[in-house]
Amino acid sequence: MRGGATPGRLACGRGEAPRMLLAELSEALAGPMVVAHYQPIVRLYDRMPLALEALARLNHPQRGTLPPDCFVPHMEDAGLAPRLAEIMAAIAFHDLASPALAAYQLRVMLNFPPHVLLVPEALDRLDNQCRVAGIRADQVVIELTEGRPVDDLPGLRSAVERLRADGYVVAIDDVGPDVPGIDALLTLPVSSIKLDKGLVMGQARSSALRAFLERTVEAALLRGLWIIAEGVEDAATWHRLRELGVHCAQGFLIARPMVVVAVPPWVETWRGQPDFAEPPT
Secondary structure (H helix, E strand, O other), X not given: OOOOOOOOEEOOOOOOOOOEEHHHHHHHHHOOOEEEEEEEEEEOOOOOEEEEEEEEEEEEOOOEEEOHHHOHHHHHHOOOHHHHHHHHHHHHHHHHOOHHHHOOOOEEEEEEOHHHHOOHHHHHHHHHHHHHHOOOHHHEEEEEOOOOOOOOHHHHHHHHHHHHHHOOEEEEEEEOXXXXXXXXXXXXXXXXXXXOHHHHHHOOOOHHHHHHHHXXXXXXXXXXXXXXXXXXXXXXXXXXXXXXXXXEEEOOOOOOOEOHHHXXXXXXXXXXXXXXXOOOO
């Protein structure tokens, strides 16, 4: 159990928030409680919206809407991550193929713990879900989340190679100096990395983080990787990342996570806004 949870219960990651029973987590996956909110990813040099990250939320009948840190790690501990990944893919593919979003030609980014991809049936299910929804593989970005160390790196490498061969984009999520197992993940044949929001938000105040950011971006560019920065919350960070050669940004400066019906109005409003002014020096 994480966070010192009492036996049979799981602690929410928000301090004094109520804990959920394991049975509640299973029940959530059996009904309509799991929903997707979407946070946009835009290209830095021209502000073009390129993708939406699908973020899990849990609409609990008593506890209200819960963020991922209150249930996702605990679902992983309980062996429920494959079912959660399948549900989120189904929701995201349905939304991406809907008339409201189809015209924008956006990609969708899905979080997959590496151990889920080690099960061949999971990849088969993903392919089938794409076919059923009419989604092309190249519209889907699989983000490898780092919740636990990778025990079978050769097996994960094979899974990533299969995903790439099938046309999916594969990214490593939350790249930062303190992420366990990140060095092993960075050896995989991925096509993109996402810089951790703690790294992006902290580099302005820490020379060590700034140096790590610069080294990581330089190495990724040399490998031809697409780089996304999470946690972009101000214009100074936006311009700094663009100067370094980072390709895309995600964060509150651009948009907070939103329900699917809010995406088209956001896109139209975003397109009508000018570039962020250079901060004063």
